Amino acid sequence: MNKEGMQAGLSQMKVYFDRSTKVLDEADSKFSPKPGMFTTAQLVAHVAQTVDWFIEGVFAPGGFDLDFEGLDKKVRAVTSLKAAREWLERACAAAEKAVDAHTEADWAQVLPEGPIMGAAPRFVIFPALTDHTAHHRGALTVYARLLGKVPPMPYMDA
Numbered sequence: 001m002n003k004e005g006m007q008a009g010l011s012q013m014k015v016y017f018d019r020s021t022k023v024l025d026e027a028d029s030k031f032s033p034k035p036g037m038f039t040t041a042q043l044v045a046h047v048a049q050t051v052d053w054f055i056e057g058v059f060a061p062g063g064f065d066l067d068f069e070g071l072d073k074k075v076r077a078v079t080s081l082k083a084a085r086e087w088l089e090r091a092c093a094a095a096e097k098a099v100d101a102h103t104e105a106d107w108a109q110v111l112p113e114g115p116i117m118g119a120a121p122r123f124v125i126f127p128a129l130t131d132h133t134a135h136h137r138g139a140l141t142v143y144a145r146l147l148g149k150v151p152p153m154p155y156m157d158a
Contacts, residue, residue, distance in 0.1 A: 003107070009127070016134070019152055020138075043136055045083075049091070059098075
């Protein structure tokens, strides 16, 4: 995968996420379909955190952060959809910078054996990010419908 493809994938991922979730607003921040599930704000924060997690982990000497309990606590502390969206903006901007900061040869290097994409080239995080984000943007469209809102199609402006 070349750097242009990585950047295009990140951009498209963000555009589709933003379109799908644009009907949600700050008043929806604390909505959760069921106690214990992520709120709207927390789910967006989880998406942002995962972008950071993949980008940071793929080059970290110790690999990916596997303290899932600690990661969950950070997400559950988010109460504002606005703050979660700002986190996602920062995470996506940092991901774009990370693509530029490394060579295509760096991105093609194989990750060490391990539970997270072990023995795969680093660039496999980009399809994984797209898939993860699509999964959660779909969940957020369900949240929107439960709130009586109609989410737009992610693939085109309406």
